[in-house]
Amino acid sequence: MEKEFKAIYGQAMSIVTHKPSQYAKNITLRYPMKSTFKGNKIRICLDNFTGKEGVVFDSIxxxxxxxxxxxxxTSIVDITFNGSKGLHLDVGEQCYSDPLxxxxxxxxxxxxxxxxxxxxHLRCGVYTQGPLSTGYFGEGDFSHAGIMDHASSMKTPWVFFLSEVAVLTEPEYKVITCYGDSITSQDWP
Structure with a gap:
């Protein structure tokens, strides 16, 4: 059987409450996640489904x-979208990366x-909880840096714009989808 892309992370985007502090400039968002299975290619989906303004990703x-x-x-590599290292997402748009x-x-x-x-405008996102759900943000461009400045970066429970990470893997690996209210936002094995 042929290999398939299977999600190691996926969330439906929600509307983040609108307030002035949800505008950001010159920041890097970093989202660690554990892969439950192995693979040799990866792709992601960036999403502006609930956004009210376009979003420009300068580096991914x-x-x-x-x-x-x-x-x-030494492990950091660019993720491209239609061959480009940056991406512009209009309101309501989502885009899958090129397989990497x-x-x-x-x-x-x-x-x-x-x-x-x-x-x-950080309007499109998901609030996550639990020990495996920590994200980070830092002032400046750390997209190609191994170390985020610990003095100016912080944890965040919000995952903005990232709706899926998938790995090209063997058919024997299975994915479980949990659908529901807040209980499904916990970390699942």
Missing amino acids: TIGRVISGRDLDP DFKVHEQETIAISFYLKEFT
């Missing part, structure tokens, strides 16, 4: 986590990082 990368928010700098040759090991933690240079 993936890397291997060595600890918390920090990555092995990136070997993922079972139970390995990887991280998706993206840099938002201009003022961006």
